[in-house]
Amino acid sequence: xxxxxxxxxxxxxxxxxxxxxxxxxxxxxxxxxxxxxxxxxxxxxxxxxxxxxxxxxxxxxxxxxxxxxxxxxxxxxxxxxxxxxxxxxxxxxxxxxxxxxxxxxxxxxxxxxxxxxxxxxxxxxxxxxxxxxxxxxxxxxxxxxxxxxxxxxxxxxxxxxxxxxxxxxxxxxxxxxxxxxxxxxxxxxxxxxxxxxxxxxxxxxxxxxxxxxxxxxxxxxxxxxxxxxxxxxxxxxxxxxxxxxxxxxxxxxxxxxxxxxxxxxxxxxxxxxxxxxxxxxxxxxxxxxxxxxxxxxxxxxxxxxxxxxxxxxxxxxxxxxxxxxxxxxxxxxxxxxxxxxxxxxxxxxxxxxxxxxxxxxxxxxxxxxxxxxxxxxxxxxxx
Numbered sequence: 001x002x003x004x005x006x007x008x009x010x011x012x013x014x015x016x017x018x019x020x021x022x023x024x025x026x027x028x029x030x031x032x033x034x035x036x037x038x039x040x041x042x043x044x045x046x047x048x049x050x051x052x053x054x055x056x057x058x059x060x061x062x063x064x065x066x067x068x069x070x071x072x073x074x075x076x077x078x079x080x081x082x083x084x085x086x087x088x089x090x091x092x093x094x095x096x097x098x099x100x101x102x103x104x105x106x107x108x109x110x111x112x113x114x115x116x117x118x119x120x121x122x123x124x125x126x127x128x129x130x131x132x133x134x135x136x137x138x139x140x141x142x143x144x145x146x147x148x149x150x151x152x153x154x155x156x157x158x159x160x161x162x163x164x165x166x167x168x169x170x171x172x173x174x175x176x177x178x179x180x181x182x183x184x185x186x187x188x189x190x191x192x193x194x195x196x197x198x199x200x201x202x203x204x205x206x207x208x209x210x211x212x213x214x215x216x217x218x219x220x221x222x223x224x225x226x227x228x229x230x231x232x233x234x235x236x237x238x239x240x241x242x243x244x245x246x247x248x249x250x251x252x253x254x255x256x257x258x259x260x261x262x263x264x265x266x267x268x269x270x271x272x273x274x275x276x277x278x279x280x281x282x283x284x285x286x287x288x289x290x291x292x293x294x295x296x297x298x299x300x301x302x303x304x305x306x307x308x309x310x311x312x313x314x315x316x317x318x319x320x321x322x323x324x325x326x327x328x329x330x331x332x333x334x335x336x337x338x339x340x341x342x343x344x345x346x347x348x349x350x351x352x353x354x355x356x357x358x359x360x361x362x363x364x365x366x367x368x369x370x371x372x373x374x375x376x377x378x379x380x381x382x383x
Contacts, residue, residue: 007102010034010074011132015104017047018056018076018139022196023222024049027296029143033060033075035068038099043067050223055080057089061096069097076104076136078129081116090119100126104136108144108369137369142198142298145319145368151293152300153368154317157193158309158337159186159324165334166305167209172334178210185355186324190303191218193322194226197301199252199292203308204232213242214303225250227297231283231308235262239269247271254283254291285315310338313345321347322362324355 017032025031025048033056037043044067046059054062057079061068073079079089079101093101101120106113106129117127137144142153159181160166166181173179180187194200195218202214207230216226228243228251235257237244243251247270256278257263263273276287292300302312312318345365353360 006040007074007128007131010036010072011076011102011104011136013045014056014074014076015132015135015139017045018136020047021049021056023220024051026050026142026198026223026298027146029077029140031056031075031077031140033057033073035060035064035074035098036072037064037067038070040072043071053085055086055089058086058092061092064096070099071097072100072102073098074102074131076132077140078103078105078107078113079116079120080107080112081119082112088116088119090116090123093120094123094125098125100128102128102131104131105129105133105140107147108140109147112147141320141364141368146293146298148368149293151289152198152297153319154289154300154302154312155193155197156302156304156309156312156318156321157190157324158321159190159326160337161326161328161330161334163329163331163334164337165330166337167335168330169333169335178212181328182324182326183356183358186326186358186360189355189360190324191216192220193301194218195220195222197226197299198224198297199227199229199299200301200303201229201231201288202303203305204230204234204236205307206303206305207232207237207241207243209305211238211242212303213246215246227252227292227295229254229288229292229300231255231288233257233278233281233283235259235266235273237266239265244269244271254288256281256283282311285311285317289317306336306339310340313338314341314343316366319366319368320362320364322360325359325361327357327359 014032014034018030021030028050032047035044044060044064046056048056057075081088081090120127145153167179194216200214214228230253232253232255235255249270252272254274266273347363350361350363
């Protein structure tokens with residue numbers, strides 16, 4: 001085995017560990033670390049869970065103990081070089097006598113990127129950056145978006161037919177009864193998307209027509225409940241809807257209505273209500289993203305109808321899109337997924353998956369790792 005392949009294999013193990021932090025590390029990144037002793041044998045490994053505080057490097061060092069001296073650390077994100085809830089991981093690696101550090105990617109914050117590796121190099125530690133970078137960046141796209149803009153990564157999910165329809169024509173199906181466009185396999189994968197998200201967003205029209213629960217039913221562990229976000233300009237959400245009936249401060253309605261009695265009714269049922277200033281007569285989408293980002297929401301999954309799908313895309317607010325395409329044709333009278341987008345939306349580097357007879361198409365629309373505002377400070381809770 002070549003030295004290059006050896007680095008890739010150990011980094012793949014670190015990435016596997018990092019994935020254990022999905023839904024458990026937020027609002028911090030999901031990070032994994034593997035430490036080899038001076039003979040190249042596994043000495044310790046760890047990953048980050050927010051509630052356990054220890055970063056992946058610290059967990060791995062604790063497992064490796066004295067065997068870390070003159071060893072190699074493989075970490076999926078550049079070690080931090082600042083003090084927050086815990087001390088700098090760079091200093092812990094140096095103190096343990098680590099000889100070499102291999103990191104998959106630099107920190108996404110342009111004010112922090114490279115500082116950790118610089119500190120290690122200054123202490124005489126050999127460093128390498130970029131092993132399995134693409135996979136590491138995919139894992140922490142949402143953290144990259146948040147650190148650079150203080151907004152969550154917006155992941156748009158759309159289930160549609162071959163002719164781009166998301167529901168039968170009005171009057172063709174029962175109100176408040178779900179109509180499944182896609183297969184059970186596709187719907188199971190949507191639950192995985194919800195598990196990896198901090199919040200899921202829909203519009204009041206979807207609540208009225210489909211009466212969804214919008215909960216994470218993956219059965220996989222998560223640190224905090226999925227926040228269910230509803231955009232409802234006039235507070236039309238039914239009090240007997242499934243979302244309201246199951247609310248336990250995990251439902252957040254953004255509105256421009258000042259109907260105090262209605263707001264009080266919703267709050268009495270465990271629904272959070274936030275009144276925003278109108279923008280063109282609607283709930284302002286940018287302000288919604290700002291508020292969610294301030295609450296530590298890193299990933300926002302959107303499951304919306306025609307108007308909101310179109311508004312989010314036309315506003316350039318979608319970072320990644322995931323289409324679930326069912327092999328059926330509904331016709332022009334059915335409800336379209338998008339309507340009135342003036343400029344074409346390009347999907348670059350499309351990844352294709354199969355869910356039974358359905359196709360899954362996913363693509364990045366905006367690179368969250370590209371520096372957006374170099375002057376922003378690091379908004380992580382640990383900073």
